[in-house]
Amino acid sequence: MEGILDCLRAICGPEHVSDALADRICYRRDCGPTPGGVPDIVVRPESTAEVMEIVKLANQVHKPVFLWGRATTFVDHGVREGCILMALDLMNRVHKIDLENQVVTAEAGAIWHAVDSELNKLGWELAAPGGGGMFSCTLGGTVAYNAVPHGITEYGMTGEHVASLEVVLADGTVLHTGSAANTDAPFPIERGANGPDLTGLFVGSCGTLGVITKVTMRIRRIPECERYLFYAFDRLDDAVDAAAAIQFQQAATFLIGLFGGPKPAGVEGEAFLHAIIRDSVAEAERRAQAVRVCCETFRGRWQDPEPTRRYWKEHMYSWLRNTPASAYYGNRPYCCPEVAGFLPTQALKEVIPALHEYVANNADFARVGMRVKGFDVYFSPNAAFLWVDTLYPEMDPEARQVGLRVRAEIAELLFSRWMSPGGIVSGMAPYIMPRLGTTYELLKRLKIALDPNNILNPGVLGLGGEDD
Ligand SMILES: Cc1cc2nc3c(=O)[nH]c(=O)nc-3n(C[C@H](O)[C@H](O)[C@H](O)COP(=O)(O)OP(=O)(O)OC[C@H]3O[C@@H](n4cnc5c(N)ncnc54)[C@H](O)[C@@H]3O)c2cc1C
Known part of the structure; x- marks a missing residue:
């Protein structure tokens, strides 16, 4: 030592x-x-x-x-x-804001929001707004995990906006991906250049294949205006149909569904949609009208969108339920054994009732003071990203055991029929990796090729054979 x-x-x-x-x-x-x-x-x-x-x-x-x-x-x-x-917290410098080529390059340990703030001063922003952890998460960790960003409905996943990466492989070799790979013209401007998409190999690999040391992200001008809409529905199926119609119309920048957990304070209904639209004034108005038509066609009731606006401006989940954070999370520490992933939008009509039934039939929930924080959905351009967030009292060992069992059972329920997770890491790996068949086998072979001694993040995705 x-x-x-x-x-x-x-x-x-x-x-x-x-x-x-x-x-x-x-x-x-x-x-x-x-x-x-x-x-x-x-x-x-x-x-x-x-x-x-x-x-x-x-x-x-x-x-x-x-x-x-x-x-x-x-x-x-x-x-x-x-x-x-x-x-990697000391590697936090912003290397270059390149407005001409519409990219920013920063070290992997830079905080997402810190980089965004620098861009905001110039009227620009990161092309992926970041997830809810944006105030503390790093660029490198977020790309390595391929976090689901706010704004996914229009902008897509975090990884889609990575133009180039600098990666240190397990043997100490430094790799530059995309156009930056050309040693005679190493400009980090285009991911699709120079053959196979090696950037994609590291997006979502959770540090198992290399250490991301620099990230070049695409940037965009901050849109001219934002519009907010909030609708309540008496039936889940109506809300899902409205959401599918909004996706089809490509009307929302960010569409969020609330299908379980506490209802928004002061609002009647069983299911709720928040929509955020970012665009030019004229386009935002046209798109807002499309959202209104989609919701009202499926019997949605308009609500004051102030909670939607506050949520988007403060990135504080509790505002989705028209509630300040202090009241929402309660007065004792809770832990959230989250299960989340992508599924077809229409499958929500089966999945959400199945989750409600699971909770209703699980006497342990009430016994250990567990509760549902939310069955919330970030709608992607064409599918649904469902967060099954439960909460158990963190300091109670028995509640923790129940929490872990609930996580396992929900993962089993969802991954066996409908859903595939976004970010994985070691907590989710046992439930999903064995389901990946030949993909899992290929990932193990890549791991052996790139990291034969299983040095980098062993066990995180279960790629290292017996050792993991
Ligand atoms: C309040 C809150 C809200 C959140 N909301 C969201 C959300 O909306 N969407 C979402 O997807 N997630 C969300 N998260 C989860 C989390 O913020 C994201 O997944 C985040 O992007 C992880 O970034 P990090 O820097 O903390 O990475 P870490 O948690 O430190 O790392 C994630 C993984 O990547 C690996 N890693 C870290 N750095 C590197 C590197 N430089 N190179 C290679 N591998 C690396 C780690 O070993 C680990 O396996 C939220 C978290 C909080 C606290």
């Missing part, structure tokens, strides 16, 4: 390496229910060159490395006991 510590201190400077228990235990877990192992060492590189040296060393001594953005995932990201934990 002393030898490894000395080497890491030589690479990063002693002030960026710690083996103190008080530091190490801070890096055990994400926002998910299960603490991972305690790392042996925490190291915080400041440059790509330092990352290269760290992974080379880890390979030499066969010690796993766990990559830490800001650990804002809700799924149990699975820190390996005794690993070198590489925290």
Whole structure:
């Protein structure tokens, strides 16, 4: 151990390496229910060159490395006991805002909202607005997880807006993807250049195939205006049909459905749709009219859209339910064993009743004080991303066991018939990876080819054979 510590201190400077228990235990877990192992060492590189040296060393001594953005995932990201934990928070510089080519390049540890704020000063924004964790999550972690961004209905997934990546592979090689791969013209402007889409290999790979050290994202001008709409429905099926019609009309920038959990304060109904539209004034008005027609055709009732506006401006979920955060989350710590994923929009008509039935038939819910936070849907351009968010009292060990069982049962229920998750990490991997058939086999072969010693994030996607 002393030898490894000395080497890491030589690479990063002693002030960026710690083996103190008080530091190490801070890096055990994400926002998910299960603490991972305690790392042996925490190291915080400041440059790509330092990352290269760290992974080379880890390979030499066969010690796993766990990559830490800001650990804002809700799924149990699975820190390996005794690993070198590489925290990327010091690699947070914005390298270049390139308005001419409409991209921004920043280091992987830069905070999503911090990069966006720099762009906002110039009247621009990241092409993917970021997920709800935007105020604390990093660019690298968000791309590695392929987080579901706000605005997905029009803008699509986070990964779609990555133009190029700089990645350090497990052997210390540095790779530039897309157009930046051409060593004679290394401009990070187009993902589709230079053959196979290697950017896509790292999007969603959760740090198992390489360390993302720089991200080049597409940017857009901030749209001229925003419109907000909020509708209540008495029947789930009507809300789903209205949502499908809005998708078909490509009318909303962001369409959110609330199909379980607390109802919006002061609003009658069984299902609710919030729509945010961002466009020129004329186009926004046309699209808002399309949303109104879709909702009212399916018996939706117009509501004051102030909660929609507050949600979008503050990115605080509770406003979707017309409730301040303090009242929404209650007065004791809860943990959210989340299960989330994509399914066909029309399948919601079966899935949501199945979830309500599951909760109604599960006596443990009431017994341990568990509750449904939401069966909420972010509609993508053509499908539904469903968040099944339950809450259990965090400090109660029995409630935690129930929470984990509920997560397993819901994952089993949904993944076996309707749904595929977005981000995976170790909490979801056991429920989905074995279902991926030849895709799983190919991913394992890629892992062996790129990381034969299983150094990078072992266990996170179950790609490392027996070891995982
Ligand atoms: C309040 C709140 C709201 C949220 N809302 C959303 C939402 O709307 N949509 C959504 O999808 N998620 C959401 N999340 C989850 C989370 O914010 C996102 O998944 C986030 O993008 C993860 O970023 P991170 O920097 O914290 O990554 P981490 O959690 O640190 O890492 C995620 C994974 O990527 C790996 N990794 C980290 N950095 C790198 C790197 N540089 N190179 C390679 N691998 C790396 C990690 O090892 C891990 O496997 C929310 C979280 C919070 C706290």
